[in-house]
Amino acid sequence: xxxQMFSWLGVLVVVGSMLVFASVDDGGPxxxxxxxxxxxxxxxxxxxxxxSVAQSDVVVARNIRREIRVWVDEGQSDDFIREQLVDxxxxxxxxxxxxxxxxxxxxxxxxxxxxxxxxxLIVVFRRWRVDxxxxxxxxxxxxxxxxxxxx
Amino acid sequence: xxxxxxxxxxxxxxxxxxxxxxxxxxLLLLLATGKPASERAxxxxxxxxxxxxxxxxxxxxxxxxxxxxxxxxxxxxFFSTTCVPCIREHPELVKxxxxxxxxxxxxxxSISFDDSADAVIEFFADNGGDWPVLTENTGSVAVNYGVTAxxxxxxxxxxxxxxxxxxxxxxxxxxxxxxxxxxxEASS
Numbered sequence: 001x002x003x004q005m006f007s008w009l010g011v012l013v014v015v016g017s018m019l020v021f022a023s024v025d026d027g028g029p030x031x032x033x034x035x036x037x038x039x040x041x042x043x044x045x046x047x048x049x050x051x052s053v054a055q056s057d058v059v060v061a062r063n064i065r066r067e068i069r070v071w072v073d074e075g076q077s078d079d080f081i082r083e084q085l086v087d088x089x090x091x092x093x094x095x096x097x098x099x100x101x102x103x104x105x106x107x108x109x110x111x112x113x114x115x116x117x118x119x120x121l122i123v124v125f126r127r128w129r130v131d132x133x134x135x136x137x138x139x140x141x142x143x144x145x146x147x148x149x150x151x
Numbered sequence: 152x153x154x155x156x157x158x159x160x161x162x163x164x165x166x167x168x169x170x171x172x173x174x175x176x177x178l179l180l181l182l183a184t185g186k187p188a189s190e191r192a193x194x195x196x197x198x199x200x201x202x203x204x205x206x207x208x209x210x211x212x213x214x215x216x217x218x219x220x221x222x223x224x225x226x227x228x229f230f231s232t233t234c235v236p237c238i239r240e241h242p243e244l245v246k247x248x249x250x251x252x253x254x255x256x257x258x259x260x261s262i263s264f265d266d267s268a269d270a271v272i273e274f275f276a277d278n279g280g281d282w283p284v285l286t287e288n289t290g291s292v293a294v295n296y297g298v299t300a301x302x303x304x305x306x307x308x309x310x311x312x313x314x315x316x317x318x319x320x321x322x323x324x325x326x327x328x329x330x331x332x333x334x335x336e337a338s339s
């Protein structure tokens with residue numbers, strides 16, 4: 001295995017480790033209040049610009065926070081709470097878009113773009129490699145042989 | 152044959168750039184022509200559904216249950232004592248209530264939006280209005296109706312279905328007009 005391969009392997013290990021650390025579960029919220037707050041961060045305030053339900057202090061955000069807390073205390077699942085709020089205020093309230101319908105493009109497009117970019121890189125690298133191949137002609141070999149004889 | 156006579160080579164990069172540009176342009180068009188999120192949030196998602204439950208104590212120590220009013224039109228009015236359009240629409244609600252009180256074919260219920268009970272009692276004492284007003288646990292009712300701002304009113308049909316959503320203040324004539332239109336639509 002050459003040095004270049006080791007470098008690539010190193011990059012792969014670092015990126016892989018980062019992905020694993022980023023996706024590892026931190027144990028989840030410890031209390032209902034924490035869970036309600038985490039959920040509130042996942043929803044946009046319906047009448048604010050760029051503020052989540054957790055951040056905003058307008059009446060509708062406070063009402064939604066209170067309702068989330070009620071649902072959490074009742075033991076409802078995150079999916080249930082998400083469905084209820086999307087049903088009442090629309091898909092735009094949800095910071096985690098659905099994987100169905102037109103909103104699925106949000107998930108699909110980055111994957112397609114990544115695949116296209118990766119494919120493009122592979123094509124370019126292979127082309128560079130082909131262009132970089134240098135083979136000696138018979139004339140070159142004769143020149144080298146002549147030079148060796150002269151030594 | 153000279154190199155100038157050769158057929159032009161395909162340019163895959165150009166095709167990729169063109170395709171990406173078209174997709175980007177379509178996305179931009181979609182974003183530019185869509186309604187802002189704040190407006191979409193106020194769309195009447197509840198229309199055509201059974202009216203969410205409104206049940207609880209009223210400011211005059213009574214008890215209100217919207218399900219007990221099947222068979223008549225109900226105007227569910229979300230308001231605040233400090234909101235100017237709410238203050239402006241209030242006399243119209245009084246007029247509507249007085250117009251329908253003798254026949255009993257329509258009624259009003261008011262749900263306070265972030266007001267204290269004392270403020271609401273004072274508001275009705277000053278501005279009139281003799282219909283049920285709820286001040287407790289109203290945040291939950293507002294979320295169930297998808298209310299984002301006041302004044303906002305919902306017209307609940309005698310069948311218990313939410314038939315219309317009226318944003319930004321109502322008049323007695325508007326409400327009667329809506330009821331007549333919806334009755335005609337239902338019968339045709």
